[in-house]
Amino acid sequence: MVGPGEGAAGNRTAHLIMTALPYVMMGIVTVVDLLSGPEFDFLSLLALGPAFASLVGSVRRTVLIGVIGLVLSLLLAVFDGLLGSRQSYQSLLVIAGVTAASLVATVGRQRRERELANVRSVAEVAQRVLLRPVPRRVGNLRVAVSYTSAAADAHIGGDLYEVVTGPTGVRVIVGDVQGKGLEAVETAAIVLAAFREAAHDEPDLLGVSTRLEKALNRRLEGEDFVTAVLLEASSEGMMTLLNYGHPAPLLLHADGRVSFAEPEETAPPLGMGVLDVEGPLPYRVRFRPGDQLLLYTDGVIEARDPEGRFYPLAERAFLLKNDTPEAALEALRVDLVAHVDAPLHDDAAMLLLRQYGRDLKSWGRAAAPLMG
Structure with missing residues (x-):
């Protein structure tokens, strides 16, 4: 299996190949023309250099490649005894025309790259502001968070998470907004703002979810929605969960057993109150010293390898058996x-929750059954 560093190295290699391609093409045409002699006209093929120049690099580089193509065309025309002939003039016109077109393409590409970089920068800054650092330890819980952004275009997503100490325990949300870009970030901001306020005030988790629904229904239109898992961890070693169409959390017991904390009945995502459907029923999960609960978004389980296979999260749960979350x-x-x-x-x-007892020596003891 290839590591992420090797994937970055592959991107650099592809960039180097595209950078060298114009020079390689003009070199090949030059060698072929020198070997074949004046009987065959390859001069116009030198335009392949400027044609590939617009793939990467600056306007100045594109102009340089075009000038090199023109100079090579003149030198080869002298070598072939074609200087001043129709073939020589034709090759010069073709190279100049292709260079001009390549300049226009380079300017357009650079403008799109700047616009894309600006949009992605704004969205990433907005996400960093929204997704504040979570507390590393709350009561007997240790908390850790990981966020990996998609690198394709400006497709910043609406993944969200938060940890708040409420009136009856630690309250957590992990969710995923439908769609990408700044609109998804805006919707995530609404969810997080409503959760941070409601988690401090509401006496139970259903009250928190009701506040989220109201906030979203004032904002969302059409088929927009947010999948989410809301969780409350009590000091008695129980987790209460509400699942709104989100992937079920992964529970890793201290004795190594792995299972998913799935609700008995599924419920639609948040923001679909217009359908007039009932929300999810709370369900409870035992969470004893040494247990770990992983909440995640669908970008984890829907990640595919080059053969199209989904990421086997349950099989890789053993990676969570590390000294620190x-x-x-x-x-x-x-x-x-x-x-x-x-x-x-x-x-x-x-977002990983790890349960400790009154002291850290409780880590590693056997856990109770999953549900009940």
Whole structure:
């Protein structure tokens, strides 16, 4: 399996190839013309150099390649005894015309690259402002977060997470806004603002979700929605969850058993109150010292390798058995990127909760059954 560093090296190699391609093409044409003699006219093929020049680089580089093509055409015309002939003039006109077209393409490409960089920069800054650092330790819980952005175009996603201490325990949300770009970031901002306020005030998790629904229904239109898992961890070692169409959290017991904390009945995502459907029923999960719960977005489980196979999260859960939650999540993130062996097509957010007892020696003891 190829690591993420090797994927970046592959991108650099592709860039170097595109950078060298114009010079290589003109070199090949020059060698072929020198070997074939004046009987065959290859001079116009020198325009391949300027034609490929617009793929990468600056306007100045494109002009330089065009000038090199013109100079080579003149030198080869002298060598072939064709200087001043129709073939010589024709090759010069073709190279000049292709160079002009390549200049226009280079200017357009650079403008699009600047616009894309600006949009992506704004969206990434907005996400960093929204997704504040979570507390590393809350009560008996240790918390770690990992966020890997998709690298394709400006497709900044709407993945979101937050950890808040509420009146009856620690409250957590992990969600995913439908769509990409700044609109998705705006919707994520609405969800997070509503959650941060409601998590401090509402006496139970259903009250929090009701506040989220109201905030979203004032904003969303049509088929927009947000999948999410809301969670409350009590001091008695129980987790209460509400699942709004989101992937089920992964539970890794201290004894190594792995299962998914799935609700008995599925519920539609947040923001679909216009359908007049009932929300999810709360369900409870035992969470004892040594247990870990991984909440994540669909960018994790829908990540595909070059053969089209989804990331096998349950099979890779053993990577979470690390001394610290941060190191555990980093090991899982590195493995996810290596599985894809390319830039991710969707953002991947992960939030790991690890339960300790009254002291850290409780880590590693056997856990109770999953549900009940």
